[in-house]
Amino acid sequence: MLEVKVPLRRRLIAEFCGSGLLVTVVVGSGIAAEALSADDVGLQLLENSTATVFGLAVLILIFGPVSGGHFNPVVSAADWLLGRRAGTGLSGAEVAAYSTVQVVGAVLGAVLANVMFDLPAMQISATDRASVSHGIGEVVATAGLVLLIIALARSGRAGLSAAAVGAYIGAAYWFTSSTSFANPAVTIGRIFSDTFAGIAPSSAPLFIAAQLIGAAAGLGLVLLLYPDAPQAADRVVVPHPATTTTSTSKET
Template identity: 55%
Template sequence: MDLSRKLLAEGLGTALLLAVVIGSGIMGERLSGGNVAIALLANTLATVGGLYVLIEVMGPVSGAHFNPAVSAVMAFRGELPRAELLPYVAAQLVGAMLGAWLAHLMFELPVLQVSAKLRTGTGQWVAEAVATAGLLLVILRAPPGRVAAMVAAYIGAAYWFTASTSFANPAAVFGRLFSDSFAGISPQSAPGFVAAELVGAAVALAIHARLAPAAPRGLRA
């Protein structure tokens, strides 16, 4: 597969994922009448549906990583050529930023923003490590043809059982920096989230190596 096509799929897929996450957060907050639980539920449902569709559509082209932690694990395992790792990450980061801007355009908000929403503390860092470890285990061990559904379902659950609402994705952290909205995260909170996500990815690799062999590999998210 031509690298330029893979990078287009990763960039476009990540942009659309962030547009879904941020846009549904804005819509949920507007329509919920101040009820944060309803806003989070709307955000969750939109993310689950959008993520499933994007993985199905982009998976045959690039693997549908949309996530530097996933790409790093795949490169470590030899499932992504290591020379393609940095281009993948760059495409994901640029796509995440563009997705935030697209969400703002759709809701007629100022395009250029920086989030002021603080997300910090031991609980949230542990939550991000758990969320990312779980995501990578699902990806590494899902049966053939079921990755999209299982990843979407896991992320939907992790929105609610983790204290951080499960970013589980350094590109998502980066994109949300540029949105002072329901889904945003402040620049001072971002490093802790990214560090926790990378720890979670390493933990997932260690757990995967200790478990029984996974089912035969199918399409990876």
């Protein structure tokens, strides 16, 4: 019996579906919250964040064993940067493929949410979120997310990632000024929802730049705290390195 990586095609399908459904959860719950609690923004945020916590945890449980459950280009890039010298984690080409399907899935996830709530399928958000404070919030949110995910993988606790990542994102909705997008694919997807959960196209570049800075900061902290973390890249977000087969061929 020979162990090989899960075929890339299957991993990309998992990342596409997971990223798309994550944005559907975020946008759909935002639309519902805005309709149900029109005069209470705090309650809207509570409803939106609660749905996101549980939705993200479930999606990691469903798709994580296939692709790792990244659903996030900065997580995939961190996985590659962490493991490239140790020969673990994603390759550069796989990161590009993961990121592409994550973004496409996120956009279609927003469209799906719009259609489910009888809104125009294609919208462009007018919600301006561009400010220094929002940018700092995204740096903090993304750095914490990367640190959490890799710390769990390195310490053999990646099985807790569904609950832990969901809990972190739920908390970061409230303790960051940006409500913790922490994900370039989700940021792009949310452009296509002119609702409570949307973000204007003019605000997205600031968010994405802050997310990249935050990911670099989180990865730097990981390497300072856990110098042996590169060996754990195959377990980000959850273990997904191999499947057993009797053939020596490898599907890509």
